[in-house]
Amino acid sequence: MSTGYNGNPRGNENCCDRGNCQRMNLPSKSGNYNDCYSVHAEQNAMLSASRNEMIGSTIYIAGEKYDDGKGVEIDDTEPCPICFRMIKNSGIDKIVSKKGTLKLDEL
Ligand SMILES: [Zn+2]
Ligand SMILES: [Zn+2]
Incomplete structure (x- = not known):
């Protein structure tokens, strides 16, 4: 099992901590x-997993946005x-989110 969350590269302050994202x-x-x-x-979750672990696996994603803090x-x-594209290339088989389940080999 692997986890990941959004963040700037190691050693760089996160956009949300800086209060400034160019995006x-x-x-x-x-x-x-x-x-x-x-x-x-x-991407961070995939960087923390080996290819063997990802083949046939499921990735669960959730997102949060900030309105008025x-x-x-x-x-x-x-x-x-x-x-x-990275998920598809990693060998991960399914994407699960609040929207439902997406099986990559059926696309
Ligand atoms: Zn940003
Ligand atoms: Zn992305």
Whole structure:
């Protein structure tokens, strides 16, 4: 079993701790994941697991957003496009989230 959460690379302050993420808080407000320095939860979970452990496994994902400093669970959490490709390539078989279960070999 492996776990992961969103965070900037080791040694760098997290966007949420700095209160400044280029993706949402800087003037561009692009919302584009490429503008954020964080490593995604799915990526961190996969970095902490071996390939053998991931083959045929299930990844469970959950997301929370912050509105007025209060955490609110996201109902339609899903991996971003690059995480989705990495999950598919890792050997993980199923993605489970509040939206339901996605079997990767059926896509
Ligand atoms: Zn960020
Ligand atoms: Zn992602």
